[in-house]
Amino acid sequence: MYRTAAHSAGSPAAPAPAGTVAVAARATELSKVYGRGETQVTALDRVSVEFRRGEFTAIMGPSGSGKSTLMHCMAGLDSISSGSTRIGDVELAALGDKQLTQLRRDRIGFVFQAFNLLPTLTALENITLPLDIAGRRPDREWLERVVSTVGLSGRLAHRPSQLSGGQQQRVAVARALTAKPEIVFADEPTGNLDSRSGAELLGFLRESVRAMEQTVVMVTHDPVAASYADRVVFLADGRIVDEMRRPTADAVLDRMKAFDAKGRTS
Numbered sequence: 159m160y161r162t163a164a165h166s167a168g169s170p171a172a173p174a175p176a177g178t179v180a181v182a183a184r185a186t187e188l189s190k191v192y193g194r195g196e197t198q199v200t201a202l203d204r205v206s207v208e209f210r211r212g213e214f215t216a217i218m219g220p221s222g223s224g225k226s227t228l229m230h231c232m233a234g235l236d237s238i239s240s241g242s243t244r245i246g247d248v249e250l251a252a253l254g255d256k257q258l259t260q261l262r263r264d265r266i267g268f269v270f271q272a273f274n275l276l277p278t279l280t281a282l283e284n285i286t287l288p289l290d291i292a293g294r295r296p297d298r299e300w301l302e303r304v305v306s307t308v309g310l311s312g313r314l315a316h317r318p319s320q321l322s323g324g325q326q327q328r329v330a331v332a333r334a335l336t337a338k339p340e341i342v343f344a345d346e347p348t349g350n351l352d353s354r355s356g357a358e359l360l361g362f363l364r365e366s367v368r369a370m371e372q373t374v375v376m377v378t379h380d381p382v383a384a385s386y387a388d389r390v391v392f393l394a395d396g397r398i399v400d401e402m403r404r405p406t407a408d409a410v411l412d413r414m415k416a417f418d419a420k421g422r423t424s
């Protein structure tokens with residue numbers, strides 16, 4: 159069922175030399191402006207942020223605050239207006255379209271609210287599709303570890319229509335992790351799931367960070383989802399306005415309420 163590995167199992171990224179903090183992705187003075195003239199919108203206003211390797215970060219903020227735009231710009235899915243975005247040491251603006259496509263394919267994992275699974279392929283084929291497209295062989299041990307971590311071992315021969323929404327989302331997570339990306343970007347990954355499936359998925363993401371040293375950046379509206387992260391970054395009006403480490407759902411909720419109250423009075 160599995161093909162043999164071309165390389166050995168291990169963590170997605172090499173450890174940083176002692177004394178340095180390894181940064182998986184970084185934005186510096188990043189601005190993104192949509193449209194022109196009267197319809198111009200500044201979605202991101204000189205945002206500087208870094209995402210460390212092996213850390214789980216949640217991005218929160220009111221609707222329209224720029225969360226998805228930040229994620230899309232940092233993942234090279236959208237162009238930037240000014241500033242800089244890097245994945246590892248690579249400056250995205252310096253890449254041509256083809257190199258950018260390759261970087262996304264080889265170094266970034268994506269989990270979106272819509273699972274984007276191909277209906278005619280089995281769960282296993284969906285999971286290994288990005289590697290197949292890249293002409294890379296799955297690392298068998300790693301694939302087994304990912305599949306068992308997300309709890310899909312008995313479901314690999316099923317097609318998406320034969321899986322529940324939660325199971326389909328697990329396939330999407332396994333697909334994102336199997337290529338050992340340097341960073342996983344997840345946009346509202348629990349948005350379409352009931353609370354139990356959502357909690358499971360967040361547990362898998364958490365576990366991938368703990369056990370596999372994965373780096374995860376997740377956009378969410380949900381304080382409970384954010385509480386699974388190591389760190390929460392708060393956006394408002396295209397700017398980073400706060401940050402919290404070791405968040406709890408209550409602390410995140412209180413912080414969000416404080417922003418709301420401030421927004422109404424200012």
Ligand SMILES: Nc1ncnc2c1ncn2[C@@H]1O[C@H](COP(=O)(O)OP(=O)(O)OP(=O)(O)O)[C@@H](O)[C@H]1O
Pocket residue numbers: 192193199200201219220221222223224225226227228
């Ligand atoms: N393609 C686009 N063209 C024009 N304006 C856009 C485009 N995409 C986003 N915007 C605007 O940029 C701002 C930030 O949008 P973004 O989707 O990043 O916010 P968000 O925080 O992810 O919102 P939500 O929580 O509602 O998904 C909004 O004012 C939005 O209307």
